[in-house]
Amino acid sequence: MRGFGDLEAAIMDQLWATGSAMTVREIHTALSADRDLAYNTVLTVTDNLYKKGWLRREPAGRAHRYTPTASRAEYGAGLMRAALDASGDPRQALLQLIGQMSRDETAALRDALSSFENETRS
Structure with missing residues (x-):
């Protein structure tokens, strides 16, 4: 993308x-x-x-x-997905990204992961 x-x-x-x-x-x-x-x-x-x-x-x-046809959030998610795919090592790319995030952003990431996990269990 x-x-x-x-x-x-x-x-x-x-x-x-x-x-x-x-x-x-x-x-x-x-x-x-x-x-x-x-x-x-x-x-x-x-x-x-x-x-x-x-x-x-x-x-x-x-x-x-x-x-x-897509929201701004969906577009951003697509860009992030493409960047992870192109990184060669998605785990390392995620670690680098997290290292550049603010405390508020990492808290939002934790909340998003928690919400996702709760939704997939339902």
């Missing part, structure tokens, strides 16, 4: 933050507040994300409204 490019990430971030379907025009307007972007560029990248399976679309008049 590859990470998003800069504009792909900005589009996905906008859609995740908004939490509702958006047209390319709405995405373009939101992103143009911070950078100079051509509408056609946003249209092309949004269509590419759709073709890659990251977005679903529904007709909205002559346009489409786009929504993500």
Whole structure:
């Protein structure tokens, strides 16, 4: 699993933050507040994300409204899974990651593991 490019990430971030379907025009307007972007560029990248399976679309008049097919958390989990697969030694990669985590993050990891174990026992 590859990470998003800069504009792909900005589009996905906008859609995740908004939490509702958006047209390319709405995405373009939101992103143009911070950078100079051509509408056609946003249209092309949004269509590419759709073709890659990251977005679903529904007709909205002559346009489409786009929504993500995965949550931000699911996307992050996929990146972590790919990194573990590419590491050659997932155990060592996890140890390195844990060594870089804050106390709050390690506590969250413990809680997540505990919740996962409790759910799989049920």
